[in-house]
Amino acid sequence: MFYWWDPTYILVVIAALISMAASARVNRTYSRYAGVRSTSGMTGAEAARRILQYQGIYDVSVERVAGNLTDHYDPRSKVLRLSDATFGSSSVAAVGVAAHECGHAIQDAQGYAPLKIRGALVPVANLGATLSWPLVLIGLLISRNSGMIFIKAGIILFCAVVLFQLVTLPVEFNASSRGLRLLTESGILYQDEAAQTKKVLSAAAMTYVASVAASLLQLLRLLLIARSRNRD
Numbered sequence: 726m727f728y729w730w731d732p733t734y735i736l737v738v739i740a741a742l743i744s745m746a747a748s749a750r751v752n753r754t755y756s757r758y759a760g761v762r763s764t765s766g767m768t769g770a771e772a773a774r775r776i777l778q779y780q781g782i783y784d785v786s787v788e789r790v791a792g793n794l795t796d797h798y799d800p801r802s803k804v805l806r807l808s809d810a811t812f813g814s815s816s817v818a819a820v821g822v823a824a825h826e827c828g829h830a831i832q833d834a835q836g837y838a839p840l841k842i843r844g845a846l847v848p849v850a851n852l853g854a855t856l857s858w859p860l861v862l863i864g865l866l867i868s869r870n871s872g873m874i875f876i877k878a879g880i881i882l883f884c885a886v887v888l889f890q891l892v893t894l895p896v897e898f899n900a901s902s903r904g905l906r907l908l909t910e911s912g913i914l915y916q917d918e919a920a921q922t923k924k925v926l927s928a929a930a931m932t933y934v935a936s937v938a939a940s941l942l943q944l945l946r947l948l949l950i951a952r953s954r955n956r957d
């Protein structure tokens with residue numbers, strides 16, 4: 726095939742394998758604990774409302790959203806949206822996802838610094854994700870000297886994507902640890918149930934770690950391409 730002459734393509738394959746392994750693991754763990762009903766019998770929506778109230782947050786509403794794994798907290802409209810699988814389910818997995826999203830709402834209410842930094846990085850990370858590879862490709866196609874400028878610009882923009890994903894890590898880990906603690910503190914889960922929920926949230930967090938690893942491999946590929954171009 727056309728692409729295979731480029732040996733750095735192996736990095737793309739490794740990155741894809743890491744991402745696939747992480748998402749397979751979270752799917753496996755989630756479906757396992759989606760079948761374990763909590764003793765309290767509270768649904769994801771009920772758990773979210775209780776945690777928010779317990780934290781004194783009254784301006785965030787809990788709504789249902791269609792789709793699979795579409796759960797998220799929207800800081801602009803102050804709405805916590807839970808997917809069909811989470812909203813009405815009382816499994817230890819569902820209340821875990823709900824509590825994680827509450828973690829984000831609490832971060833927002835308390836002005837958690839990594840969340841603010843992450844929010845500020847969104848536009849530049851989007852720009853980087855859209856423009857970095859086209860710039861590098863243009864750089865490879867045009868004449869050597871001006872081409873290097875495009876390649877470097879592409880690499881710098883891609884660094885913004887990596888930075889965004891790195892800042893996402895503390896935001897996600899912190900949301901899970903807050904959520905987990907509040908599930909037991911507010912009486913939604915017993916300790917042994919929370920241990921099961923922790924497995925689900927840890928598997929979910931690993932997908933963010935996998936994204937960082939995949940992006941670092943892509944960055945390495947860009948640097949290798951730039952270096953071989955310099956040598957030619």
Ligand SMILES: [Zn+2]
Pocket residue numbers: 825826829897900
């Ligand atoms: Zn999250």
